Amino acid sequence: xxxxxxxxxxxxxxxxxxxxxxxxxxxxxxxxxxxxxxxxxxxxxxxxxxxxxxxxxxxxxxxxxxxxxxxxxxxxxxxxxxxxxxxxxxxxxxxxxxxxxxxxxxxxxxxxxxxxxxxxxxxxxxxxxxxxxxxxxxxxxxxxxxxxxxxxxxxxxxxxxxxxxxxxxxxxxxxxxxxxxxxxxxxxxxxxxxxxxxxxxxxxxxxxxxxxxxxxxxxxxxxxxxxxxxxxxxxxxxxxxxxx
Numbered sequence: 001x002x003x004x005x006x007x008x009x010x011x012x013x014x015x016x017x018x019x020x021x022x023x024x025x026x027x028x029x030x031x032x033x034x035x036x037x038x039x040x041x042x043x044x045x046x047x048x049x050x051x052x053x054x055x056x057x058x059x060x061x062x063x064x065x066x067x068x069x070x071x072x073x074x075x076x077x078x079x080x081x082x083x084x085x086x087x088x089x090x091x092x093x094x095x096x097x098x099x100x101x102x103x104x105x106x107x108x109x110x111x112x113x114x115x116x117x118x119x120x121x122x123x124x125x126x127x128x129x130x131x132x133x134x135x136x137x138x139x140x141x142x143x144x145x146x147x148x149x150x151x152x153x154x155x156x157x158x159x160x161x162x163x164x165x166x167x168x169x170x171x172x173x174x175x176x177x178x179x180x181x182x183x184x185x186x187x188x189x190x191x192x193x194x195x196x197x198x199x200x201x202x203x204x205x206x207x208x209x210x211x212x213x214x215x216x217x218x219x220x221x222x223x224x225x226x227x228x229x230x231x232x233x234x235x236x237x238x239x240x241x242x243x244x
Contacts, residue, residue, distance in 0.1 A: 039116035080117035
């Protein structure tokens with residue numbers, strides 16, 4: 001019986017590789033592992049046992065931090081969303097397109113470093129999604145919208161066409177990043193960034209034809225860029241292409 005008592009008190013029952021971690025570090029580890037799993041297959045196919053095994057922990061330990069898989073899923077999405085939203089801060093120096101270029105560089109750094117978290121955050125259609133998980137993703141998009149509009153120098157409320165322009169461009173960025181990952185990152189990120197910048201300028205110019213507020217934004221952007229800026233260079237290239 002003495003042997004039995006010794007066995008129940010020693011840590012041999014723990015999984016191989018188990019390490020006692022501080023509370024916050026363990027929680028972050030479980031979230032990181034969950035993001036990997038949720039991004040690699042549909043969340044409904046991931047169990048808490050899968051998370052525990054991948055983390056080298058026990059199922060009861062996972063329950064100590066999260067009441068269930070839905071809570072873990074939401075925490076994982078929120079973690080990815082908060083880090084991604086932090087990449088939208090516009091640097092203070094440079095022309096508007098140079099500043100936007102820096103934001104896109106940080107955005108694609110996140111996509112490259114945390115591709116599983118990005119995929120889990122933006123790929124919809126899971127049966128475990130709820131109003132709360134949808135709200136997490138929507139808040140990332142709203143943050144991107146607010147900061148992009150502010151970057152364009154719009155101090156009053158953005159009108160419907162300007163809002164549509166920015167929302168549409170953000171959707172292009174999201175879809176491009178997901179496609180880039182799906183296709184094995186064949187396009188160099190710098191090339192993809194430059195293409196997205198050109199897309200933004202062209203979409204802004206097209207919207208300016210139909211909306212006075214966007215026309216003011218475009219005029220201000222061209223003035224800040226100057227005759228040697230990206231927008232002017234793109235206009236010259238397009239003119240040459242369209243007049244061939």
